[in-house]
Amino acid sequence: MSTAEHIQPKKKYLSLWTKLAFGSGDWSISSFGTLRQIFYAIFLTDVVGLRPGLAAVAIVVGTLWDAINDPLVGRLSDRVRTRWGRRRPFLLWFAIPYGLGFALLWWAPPFENQYLLALSVTLAFMLADTFQTFVSVPLYALTPEITPDYDERTSLTGYRMLFNLIASLVTAVAAPEIVKAALVSGASQQQGYVIVGALFGGLAVIPLLLIFFVVRERPRSETEIRQEQATPLREVLKTAWGNIPFRFATALYMLNWITFDLVAGTIPFFLAYWVAGGNLLVRVFGLSLDSVVLGLLLIVSVLVLPFWVWLSGKLSKNTAYTIGMSFWAVVQLLIFAIQPGQITFILVLATLAGISVSTAHVLPDSIFPDVIEWDELRTGRRQEGIYYGIKNFIRKFSGAVAMFIVLQALERFGYQTPPEGVTFFTQPDSAVLAIRILIGPLGAVLLFSAVLMAWFYPLTREKHARIRKLLARRKDRAE
Template sequence: MIWDAINDPLVGALSDRVQTRWGRRRPFLLFATIPFGLSFLLLWWAPPWESQITLMIHISLAFMISDTMQTLVAVPFYALTPEITPDYDERTSLAGYRMVFNLLASIVTAVAAPMIQDEMLKAGFALQQGYLVTAALFGGLAIPPFLIMFFVVRERFTSKARTATPPKLRETATTLWANVPFRFAALLYMLNWITFDLVALMLPFFLVYWVASGDLLASTSLSGMELSLESAVLGVLLIVAVLAVPFWTWLARRFSKRKAYIGGMVFWIIVECLILIIQPGQTDLVLFLALLAGISVSVAHVLPDAIFPDVIEWDELKTNQRHERMYYGSKNFIRKLTGAFAIFFALQVLGWFGYQPPPDGGCSIYSVNGNTHGDPNADWSGRGPSLDGFCCRRLVLSPYTRAACSHPTSIG
């Protein structure tokens, strides 16, 4: 986590300093992409070392290398959005297209990874070898898209207003805090992904131990195919999320990103509250609610990302300087922080209620249930709908609109 906190602003500052005939961001996509794919393979390699200290050092270094490579690609990649177009609505479309392919990749991964593992085991390979082959495949698939972007994408929109020297840490913090829309966008982004990560982490436990009553091999029929319950639910959710992206993009254009996001979160709150009525064995109801949840998961993936480029434009209009590295470095760090917090919180709650696989006793089942939908009767678990609601309240109070994009002096 300490290295996470350091490398995001470092990479952002580095990308702001780079001046090449290819632009400031694209060189990172050319030179860091292949190491990024190889570093993913390193994460899944289990070295034959018996020393626990040596293994700890290896795992720590593997994570730091992989995290650094991910940052070298991700921060410049996200920083491309405001430099491709200055248009408020076009950025929403860009975020929508990006998330369509993001969700499609998630579907492919969710389906293909278990299939590869099964085939490797049937062929007589060890489980670890299956993991390594899977990592090599997906690490390799991660390389071509970024290289294609390097050759195809152009940094067409470049403002003359640049920071001559990247600011120091205190100046960075002051600039970020002075940007009122950024405060709302950052808080919104954090709460949005904590909610999503908590639900995603606990969903497999909820399906196995509550809906399937502990049956690890529970399956259901979907479109004539016999699928595991988890695969079916995730498949329905992600496919609907992909199909709903054009709708949310249109809604954001028709009204505003703020109104579209609030509508999506209100809908998500309703769906999560409906999870309260699910009883063991009701797989059809689970699939129906997964379909509804996919609609709101779509807006959670698209609109928070579409808001950040506008925050940068507001800052430039106020200061006549561009600080992409600060904002996208902060955004990347916030995403990592929310994921780490969600994992920590979910595991702590399971530990407090004495979870052992399989869970022993009603309290453990209740903790799984509550963490998934945010049962309002449990003080510790009301995180799903409550965070969604808080996201809505923050965005209702947010000063950023399409009109404010053109008149920043009206904000803060």
């Protein structure tokens, strides 16, 4: 038996500094995503004054633009050649525009006409999303270039998701406090949201520039570069569709994030108009109800994140995911049973949900580098950019689907926009029931669907190890 047949990839551990620096990039992406997931729907209906149905259409139109720009940016980042590499330059070029687009998203146009409002919201959504694409796709495509190891990628993703959850925690707690402080002081909710957008848009710029200056890309051979640049985009997309593990990964990823965004987008409505009975300024422990519930959920998520990374190492990624999501689905069913004024009950369920929410953050992301290497084994090319472009589109498409469902349901069941400046407002019973169904039974059904995809996911740790061995042999022969 030849020596090459015994070759195994040498395990290299990433430094703590590399993991922290790279992980910090998710602060930039998550702060944008968290604010949009949780507060954008209620911002459009209650602050901008847009009818829920029109708000849903504006978001869908913006997402159709995603269908074009995400794969194109992914392809572009695969083909760019600079002295800094092919991914990092995008972080330098687009960090500041991204921060500005972030802030613009939370500006309410001064129009009375509903269609002009919808057009303005659509354009702001598209611009902010374009800049988000130009930083997030190259950022995520760095993952498989930093380490080839199955478990190190899970660890790297764990650090990224740690910052993701911290950003989610800070934005979810701080944003409603800033907005409600503005309202109490006599300012408008709009002014509060402008402050939120400017603050977190500015903070989002810093980690992207840090990664540019700290993280290094692996060198690529001229053969790799020629192969990537010679392959037509249509063939690359066809190859991606033929990647069976990638199909399962994308289905799981889509169901995972539709559920997360559906629940996140419904929470402000559920807390304000059901749990608090229409009291828009209700406070718990000196904070707004939104801040306490979301903060508790996300604090628990951060604390249990290492457990899920450890469990995926002991079992497998899909097994750990199945356990976590099944538990979360049961919690969502219990949420439907909450009655108005049951603050303690909602806090207990927020704690239990937090145990599983970190599973939804870390494990679906950590399987994408593995399916990319399955593609490399088949094609001989590394095409992280196009895969992460598709992944990024699916992430944003999932959020748009979730918000579309929420907003269309509110429109259909009679949701009313509260008058400006009011601090107490109740919704029709039909709208409140729709909100409860969205956050409870529908969320549980979607979670169980994601569990089904994880159960049948074909790329196990053992199969991935074999892929790594075969890739190492191929590289050895080429040398």
